[in-house]
Amino acid sequence: MSTPHPTQHNGVNRVSGDGSDSRGIADLIRELRDESTALIREEVALAKTEMSEKASVVGRNSGMLVAGGAIAHLGLIFLLLALSYGLYVAIGSAGLPVHALWIAPLIVGLVVGGIGLAMFLKAKDTLANVSPVPKRTVESLKEDKQWATDKVS
16 A cells, blocks of 8 residues: 655645545635635725725816816906906097006916816816726636636536
8 A cells, every 4th residue: 555645736735645635625615715715805905905096096186176177267257357357448448558457367367267277177087087996806806706616616
C-alpha cells in the first residue's frame, strides 16, 4: 500500500495517492464560506472606493455648476443695467456725451456672463459623462460569480 503524497494543484494543497481528497465536505463548505465572506468584503470596499471617487467628481462639478450659474446671473444683471442706461441715453439725453454710463456695464456684463457660461457648460458636460454605476465593481462581481460557479462545480 502506498502512502499519500501532498501535491499542489492551482495553489491548493491536495493529497495524492489513492485519488481521494483528505478534506471533508464540512471543511470544503467552511472554506467556501470563509472565501466568500472575504470576497464580499473586498467587493464592498471596492464599491465604496469607486462611489466615493464618483461622488467627488459630482460634488466638485456641482459646485462649479452653481458658481457658474451665479456668475452668469451677475452677468445678466450687468447686461440689464447696461440696457437701462442705454435706453436712458437714447430717450432722455440724445446728444449728451453720457455713453460711458452704459458702455462700461455692458462690457463688464458680457465678460462676466461669458465666464459664467463657460463654467456652467464645462460642469454640465462633465456631469453628463459621469455614470452612477460602479463599473469596476460590476465587472468584479461578474468575475466573482464565475469563480463561485467554478468553485461549487
